[in-house]
Amino acid sequence: MLKLYLDPGHGGSDPGAIGNGLQEKNLNLDIALRIRDLLVNNYNDVSVRMSRTTDVTRSLNERTNDANAWGASFYLSIHINSFNGAASGYEDFVHASVSDTSQTARYQDILHEEIVKLNNLSDRGKKKADFHVLRESNMPAMLSENGFIDNGSDAAKMKDSNWRQRVAQGHVNGLVRAFGLTTKSDTHRVIVDGTQIGAFQDDQNVLDAVKKHLNSANRIIIEKVD
Known part of the structure; x- marks a missing residue:
């Protein structure tokens, strides 16, 4: 059984990154809801708990405490990047302390490969950082940065619901591979x-x-x- 804690970053009073008429919090939630629906509607032995399903404010501590108390088997945080308008592309992160041979790194390898197949973004690679949700979660965790909101080319893709569906599907394809999920009948x-x-x-x-x-x-x- 995969117990996925799915965390759309930011929300409520915290819009996250802003650019090109978009707010990160809304994109994160849209992609995360699509991931949830694809998983629960089409695959066996998966349970999804979300840090938020609407535009509400939740602290980082509330998110990781909730995931830990629930006993999640994987923590996936969805984000959109921002830098200087010139940067573009996709990257994902696991915690800085994670070994390259760990289970968490293996999950990152698989998810990264499947996501970049579908997102039509330049590949900025697999990275490590000391982000709260990666450090304070008791289970393997990954944070994905799905393009740069202040880059015109990336933002144009973000405005396309079909693109957001492909991004969601890429995450799902990675989870299916990583955790050996099987499809429900008549799919x-x-x-x-x-x-x-x-x-x-x-x-x-x-x-x-x-x-x-x-x-x-x-x-x-x-x-x-x-």
Whole structure:
């Protein structure tokens, strides 16, 4: 059983990074909710608890204390980056004390690989830092920085709901690989121009996914998951 503590960074009185008409807190929440829905709707043996599901203020201590008390098996914090307008791309972090041969590092390797397959951002690499949520969580933890909100090219992608869905799917694909999750019965993958953009049990969700890409895609495949 994967007990995923899913943490959309910032929220409420803390907007996080701001740029190009966007607020980080809203993007973090949108992507995290998509990750949650993809996991609970399509995979067995997974339970998701979120630090917030709406635009509320929660301290860093409240987040890690909640995850620790729940007994999460993995902590995943979703963020958007900001620097000087010139920086761009994707990167993720585990705690500075983590060994490169640890279980946490293995999870980072897998998630990083799957996320960069789908996010259409430059790869800034796997990194380490002394962030609170990585240091104070009792379980393996990773924080992803999904583009730079103050970079025009990255921000244009963030405004596209299809892009945010792909980012969510990349995180899910990594979790599926890392924790050996199995799909529920009667699940269908939707593959657009060679890239899986979702896996759905509900037929209407399959049709909605196809409709979103019908006018822009060269090839759409609907494939039943065995």
